[in-house]
Amino acid sequence: MLALLSLAVAGLVVTDLIRQGQRLGLAREQLRAERILGHIVRGARNLAFERGRTNVVLQADSLVSEENRRFLDTRRALVDAEYGQAIQLLDEENTALARRLSRQQQMLGDLRQRADFYMSIPLSQRDQLFAGQWFNSLTAMLEGVPESVFLLGRDGELPPLARVSLHAFDLRNALGVESSRIASILATGKPPSVEQVQELAQLRGQGDAAWSSLRREAAQSENAALAEVVSGVDREVYRNFRPLQDAVLSAFADKRLPNETLPYYSSASVPALDMVAKVMDVATQEGMLVAQSEEQAVLREFTLHLIILAALVVAAAAILTISQKLSKSLEWLRGYMLGPPDAPAEPPVQGFDEVADIGRAAAAMRADMREHRRVEAELTELSKLNRLILDNAVDGMIALDSRGLTLFANPAAQHMTGWSMGDLEGRSHHALIHHSRADGSSNPSADCPVHRTLADGKSRHVASDLFWRKDGTPFPVELMVSSWGEGKDRGVVLVFRDISDRKRIEERNQALLEELRRSNAALETFAFAISHDLQAPLRTVSGFVTLAHRALADQLDATTAEYMAMAEQGAQRMGVMIASLLDYARLGRRGEKAAAPVVLGEVVAQVVADLGAAVDERHARIEVVEPLPTVVGDSGQVYSVVQNLLANALKYAGPDRAPRIRVIGWNQGGQSGFAVEDNGPGIPAESRELVFGLFKRGGAHQDVPGLGMGLAICRRIIESMGGSIRAEDNPGGGTRMVVLFPHSLALDSAVGTGVTT
Structure with a gap:
């Protein structure tokens, strides 16, 4: 019954897992769309710069200058790079958008060739209609950007920050076209026609409408970084640059040229256009952060459901196997649970008291964990409050x-x-x-x-x-x-x-941290008690299975004997896993032992000596390159890290080769660390982060004994010291494990041992 219940719950978990997988797919799709949006918007922004500068040069009397040529080459390279990356990210579902961008790039290349030709010859020899064709063609491309972005939306809907990017793009486009038109008129040295004045008024209206929408969407997003750059647009465009535009338009309305020269007007427009472009950058970056946060949250839920499913499947399999030999005891327990109210206080089944203790202990653990999460949530909220205060402080x-x-x-x-x-x-x-x-x-x-x-x-x-x-x-x-x-x-x-608020917050932080430390200490004490309550029933099950196996050894067929052996091995492995998990939970607790200088060279020498038998058995060679740094920490934990890394290098080298291991260290440039290099089969790129998880091993190493916890323990130790650990390719073949310490944990002295074995 318990097995069937576990399978039923597993079915529910699978259903929810499928739903979480769909959510994860949608989150990753949104993240990819945000990246594509960023490339398209940045490409369009540089295309607008290219449009305006090329238009001015095409209508100027002189040939293109070196400064303008460098400017155009830079912008073109940025446009091509951004659009090229956008096309690469588009999948089969967006082939229409990919083809559209590709055709646009091809058309843009043709227009650039003609523009380069005309900019290299005198004005009198140029096609007088090409400047207008150039400007109108690129304007049409830029006006198509919103449609391209909407193709990325899900069900025609765009995230709020994507809408902010579009409104900022519309404002940048209208402002850029208006500035280009004014610059072209100033370049001719003649007052504009009535049609040109009307077009400038229309562009002004488009820009104001885009600005209104931009401010509304930015306010609704409640994003501090976005609010700051929108305030910058109000300052640079509507307080600094707009009066200059108004003066120019007023002169045009009077059918005269303004006092402002073309170079002055052009230089004045750059800060305004750059600030609007900055809105697009910030909106894109913030959109990426939102999408990444959503993906990480969904991935955590997905991983949790996978773990739950695996645990349920293992539990169901274990129950089915053990129940074949314990059905009488289980029926006895069932009778007790369904018996009369005046049943004896102690159940007539050995081990029931441990099960009851585990239930009570689990309830107490859940209560402690809820308190732990409450404190963590309060700290998180307090951290957000700190950031809000700092981000919005006005000095x-x-x-x-x-x-x-x-x-x-x-x-x-x-x-x-x-x-x-x-x-x-x-x-x-x-x-x-x-x-x-x-x-x-x-x-x-x-x-x-x-x-x-x-x-x-x-x-x-x-x-x-x-x-x-x-x-x-x-x-x-x-x-x-x-x-x-x-x-x-x-x-x-x-x-x-x-800094009144800061001082109050610091005092509150300190109080909460003290509360968290007390909670952690209580939780660890509780973990030791749970260790006995978890292992006692497990030892009971293992002992009875072993006794039953021995008693019935002559009566069992091969299959049943194999099942019994599997049950014994599973119980033994579970005991090792419980002990390892408790060790893992205790690791990284700062304050357990006073930190002291640890001479890494001496630790490595001790580990090499302790592994002497394994080194001789594998005909291995371990080379230690002097000097190794001295760090500050717990010498026992540093020993555990080094021992795990060297033992893994020996264990996973493969049966067909003698292990060759090299330990090197450094302490320079504000960074200290060491690396363990081997000549083994290496770790696939996609598994280099996975191997640091609990019960995870990279590659096909199922025949190698181990639980897959060594690297998880290493990472927990190093990160508790404020450092990091990663796996990478060894240039000479094999794996290179790199451990980095923060500079504050490294001493200037370095000691080497010259160990070679």
Whole structure:
């Protein structure tokens, strides 16, 4: 019955696993679409630059300059690279879009050849209609970008950040066409026609509509990075560049040329166009982050369901095998569970008390895990709050003259101090804001970093200081003081931020971390208790199976005997797995032992000596290249990492070759580490990350004894030290395991042993 129940639950898990697989496919499809979108939008942005610059050169009297040629070559290369990568990413379901982009690239190549020819000859010899044909053709290509992007959407729907990219692209296109038209008119030296003025007005309307949609979508996305660049567009386009455009259009409306020259207008348009382009970049990057987060979340759920399914299948198989020999005991237990209420307190089946203990222990474990997750969730929310505060903080800025009198204070400084610009201007900053210490005593100007910078001109960073508001209340600040001017004309600029929230958050973080440490300590203590409760019933099952096997050995056929042997081996393997999992759970606990310098060369020498029998048996050679670094950590854990890596190199070398192993280390360039190189069969590229998972082994090594936990333990140890470990190809054949330590864990000294065995 239990086996059937396990299989039924497994069926439900399989159904949900299929659904999770579909979600994973959709998430990866969305991630691929975001990447393609990024390539298309970046390609279109550079195509717009190419369109505008080529149009200006085609209508100029002179031949194309070296500067313009370099500009066009750079933009063309970027366009071709981005569109080429987009085409490569498109799969069979998007062949229409791939063909469309390919045809566009072919048409663009033909137009470029003609443009290069005309730009290399005098204006009088050029086809006067080609400039318009060039501009209109590329405009048509750019206007087709939204349609191309919509082909990537699922069921005609686009993610919000993709819509932001499209609106930014529409704004960039309208603004670019308008700027190109104005530049072309300025290049002719003649006032525009009525039709040209009408076209400029139409382009202005298109740009304003795109800007309105862009701001709406950006606000709805609630993305801090996007809000920042949209604010930059408002500043660069609508506050800086738009007045210049309005002045030019006003002159055109009066049928005259403006005072602004073409070079001046062209240079003024670049920051505005670049800022709009930055919106596309940020929207694309943020869209990629959203898609990647979704894919990772779905992948975690998919992996969890796979693990659950595997566990259920193994449980069903184990129950079916063992139940053949334990049916009487199970029936006895069933009778007890369904018996009268006045049944004995202790069940008449050996082992039932352990099962009950495991149930109670599991309930307690779940309660502890729920508490653990609650603390983790609270820490996660607190981390998000920290980031939100930092990302949206507005620093105060105050400029002082050589006497320390206030020249300027930005709105943030006024808001934080409570002093208006009228209150501050011409008055001593120190006397108003920095006059006293926390205890109320006077703060001499000689101790003030602002006055010291006024005196010596050196920049200063003060991590924590105290400013006073107009209402007489103090608040802590972090400030940076920099000088401007020289000698008697030297002044200073100080940038500061209110760190009251940061200090409160740091105190709260510390309290939560202490709570998490206490929770982890309690959980580990509980894990030791669970170790006995898990292994006791397992030993009971294993013992009874072994006794039954021996008692019935003469009565069993070959198949049944094989089943019994498999049950014994499975129980033994499960015991090893439980012990290994407990060891794994205890690894990486900072604070268990005080960190101390570990001479890596001595550790390697000890491991080589301990593996001497295995080295001799395999006729192996282990070469240690001096020197090896000295790191800070737990020597026992470092020994475990080295022992696992060298033992794996010996074990997986293959029966047809003598292992050749090389250990090298380094401590330079701010990075320390060591590598173990072997001449084995190597690890396939697709398995190099998989082998670091629990119970995972790369390649076809099922005949090699082991649980597949060694590298998982290595990674947990190294990552607990703040380092990393990875597998890669050995240039001479085989595998190269690379271990990196953070520089803070490495000492300048390095010790080698010269071990060769």
